[in-house]
Amino acid sequence: MIQFDNVSKRYPGGHEALSGVSFHIQPGEMAFLTGHSGAGKSSLLKLIALIERSSRGQVFVDGQNLSRLKNRHIPHLRRKIGIVFQSHNLLFDRTVFDNVALPLIIAGYHQSEVGRRVRAALDKVGLLNRDKAYPITLSGGEQQRVGIARAVVNRPPLLLADEPTGNLDPALSREIMGLFEEFNRVGVSVLIATHDHDLISRLDHRLLTLSGGRLVRDGRTTELAASA
Amino acid sequence: MKRPARKPRPRAAEPEARAKAQKPRGRTNAYFTHHLWVLVSSLGQLWRTPFSTLMTAMVIGIALALPAGLYVLLNNVQQLSSGWEDSAQVSLFIERDVAEKRILALADRLRNWEGVAEVRYISREQALAEFRELSGFGDALDSLAENPLPAVLVLRPTPAQAEPAAMGRLLERLRQLDAVDQAQLDMEWVRRLNGIIEVGKRGALLLGVLLAMAILLVVGNTIRLTIFARREEIVITKLIGATNAFIRRPFLYTGFWYGLMGALIAWLLVVGFLILLSGPVTQLSFLYDSQFRLAGLDLVTSLSLLLSGITLGLAGSWLAVGRHLQAIEPE
Numbered sequence: 001m002i003q004f005d006n007v008s009k010r011y012p013g014g015h016e017a018l019s020g021v022s023f024h025i026q027p028g029e030m031a032f033l034t035g036h037s038g039a040g041k042s043s044l045l046k047l048i049a050l051i052e053r054s055s056r057g058q059v060f061v062d063g064q065n066l067s068r069l070k071n072r073h074i075p076h077l078r079r080k081i082g083i084v085f086q087s088h089n090l091l092f093d094r095t096v097f098d099n100v101a102l103p104l105i106i107a108g109y110h111q112s113e114v115g116r117r118v119r120a121a122l123d124k125v126g127l128l129n130r131d132k133a134y135p136i137t138l139s140g141g142e143q144q145r146v147g148i149a150r151a152v153v154n155r156p157p158l159l160l161a162d163e164p165t166g167n168l169d170p171a172l173s174r175e176i177m178g179l180f181e182e183f184n185r186v187g188v189s190v191l192i193a194t195h196d197h198d199l200i201s202r203l204d205h206r207l208l209t210l211s212g213g214r215l216v217r218d219g220r221t222t223e224l225a226a227s228a
Numbered sequence: 229m230k231r232p233a234r235k236p237r238p239r240a241a242e243p244e245a246r247a248k249a250q251k252p253r254g255r256t257n258a259y260f261t262h263h264l265w266v267l268v269s270s271l272g273q274l275w276r277t278p279f280s281t282l283m284t285a286m287v288i289g290i291a292l293a294l295p296a297g298l299y300v301l302l303n304n305v306q307q308l309s310s311g312w313e314d315s316a317q318v319s320l321f322i323e324r325d326v327a328e329k330r331i332l333a334l335a336d337r338l339r340n341w342e343g344v345a346e347v348r349y350i351s352r353e354q355a356l357a358e359f360r361e362l363s364g365f366g367d368a369l370d371s372l373a374e375n376p377l378p379a380v381l382v383l384r385p386t387p388a389q390a391e392p393a394a395m396g397r398l399l400e401r402l403r404q405l406d407a408v409d410q411a412q413l414d415m416e417w418v419r420r421l422n423g424i425i426e427v428g429k430r431g432a433l434l435l436g437v438l439l440a441m442a443i444l445l446v447v448g449n450t451i452r453l454t455i456f457a458r459r460e461e462i463v464i465t466k467l468i469g470a471t472n473a474f475i476r477r478p479f480l481y482t483g484f485w486y487g488l489m490g491a492l493i494a495w496l497l498v499v500g501f502l503i504l505l506s507g508p509v510t511q512l513s514f515l516y517d518s519q520f521r522l523a524g525l526d527l528v529t530s531l532s533l534l535l536s537g538i539t540l541g542l543a544g545s546w547l548a549v550g551r552h553l554q555a556i557e558p559e
């Protein structure tokens with residue numbers, strides 16, 4: 001699903017955020033990405049969604065070579081990727097329903113289809129009864145779940161999350177991780193950047209570790225508990 | 229410049245969408261529904277800030293009304309003067325020592341000239357009588373030993389001849405006649421007025437071009453501010469996979485509404501202005517024993533006004549969108 005071939009990313013300032021990163025995530029796989037602050041986790045995710053382009057090496061998503069993908073095709077790439085951010089990035093002047101519906105509207109779905117899918121997505125994150133609420137009236141955890149509903153409403157084959165549990169309490173964080181595992185069980189590939197070791201060490205998934213822009217380890221989350 | 233938003237074909241037709249091309253029902257239908265929704269919601273957005281919306285629309289309206297009003301007014305004056313032009317005539321003042329018989333023969337000859345519709349002879353005596361009656365200088369004239377007035381041949385050109393260049397040639401020929409002292413086009417001032425009107429119309433056009441540029445800037449700037457105010461929203465929708473066309477759409481429709489509202493305001497201003505003028509004008513033309521009535525805005529002019537407003541609104545927002553939307557990218 002995601003393949004990195006010797007990828008480097010140098011920002012205009014000259015700082016090399018990623019150097020020579022190679023890995024391959026299979027369709028339907030779930031993996032975590034960890035590393036110290038500034039290790040390059042967000043940069044790596046941005047390369048996948050073409051928010052940034054790699055300086056060297058090649059990135060493949062769903063078989064497509066992103067360095068060959070023209071700018072005008074980026075929207076279609078992004079529709080295949082559900083993205084969840086730490087800061088939820090909701091539109092605060094629209095209801096929960098409208099926020100979640102946005103990817104479907106963008107993709108040109110029919111009205112009736114939109115309603116059906118939005119309700120299904122909200123149901124999955126347990127917010128079906130809040131569809132008419134405005135995001136500002138929701139708690140942080142609820143807002144995060146709205147963001148997740150929006151990321152999956154389009155049923156993308158790939159889900160990316162950057163610190164999705166950033167400032168949530170442990171119970172809520174486990175709940176959110178549970179949601180991601182659920183999506184993964186129905187075949188969605190999932191890649192989550194996080195430095196919450198406590199949380200992921202209880203799970204059993206692949207773990208990529210970055211340090212100073214280099215991929216220093218490619219193992220399992222269970223090894224974290226062992227090393228701690 | 230990029231082309232306007234293309235109609236997205238079902239994605240399955242596009243190579244990059246080959247994987248898992250889900251094909252939702254009624255895409256085309258949904259596409260038009262979406263356009264309609266954006267059209268209405270962009271109006272709703274404007275409605276939420278009625279004061280600033282009205283201000284912008286007023287500026288556009290006034291800028292459109294100025295050249296349009298001037299143009300309509302000049303058209304009216306031209307129509308009025310073209311009525312006078314039909315009555316253009318040439319007065320040939322005959323040398324004092326020419327005998328009446330020769331004058332009558334000349335009149336007969338002139339009647340056969342091409343471009344001459346009618347020739348009327350006014351003898352010296354008739355001229356004097358007419359003058360006496362009209363001027364009220366009767367007593368003064370009586371004290372003169374001799375009739376000071378020349379005989380006159382009044383010559384009415386055919387309508388084809390009334391065109392300025394032909395008229396000039398005719399005058400030249402008439403002046404060359406031996407018996408003629410002076411040939412004078414009575415309606416010379418109408419032509420001058422016409423010339424001035426043409427200059428005025430050119431000026432109105434120029435003014436229109438300048439004000440059109442002003443409208444572009446006003447709409448462009450307004451849309452630019454809207455874009456910056458909704459920067460966050462643009463970034464989010466881009467991240468979710470919105471195309472530039474999708475993001476552009478609400479701003480273009482906003483420009484459309486500004487243009488339409490501005491044009492409607494301009495229309496009302498011009499019509500109101502004409503109504504205010506029509507009373508005095510009718511009175512004036514009554515005094516001059518004329519049937520002239522101020523012509524209002526006809527359908528063609530109204531439609532052009534509407535169309536220019538909408539075009540300028542769209543173009544202004546297009547400029548702003550082209551300049552500023554591309555720069556807003558997620559980081």
Ligand SMILES: Nc1ncnc2c1ncn2[C@@H]1O[C@H](COP(=O)(O)OP(=O)(O)OP(=O)(O)O)[C@@H](O)[C@H]1O
Nearest residue numbers: 011012013015017036037038039040041042043044
């Ligand atoms: N737009 C940018 N321009 C220049 N340098 C950048 C930019 N974005 C990130 N960097 C640099 O690249 C490096 C990696 O940043 P990145 O955001 O990928 O780290 P991270 O692993 O996500 O860190 P954190 O855990 O704090 O979010 C950092 O040193 C950062 O300063």
Ligand SMILES: [Mg+2]
Nearest residue numbers: 041042043162
């Ligand atoms: Mg980060």
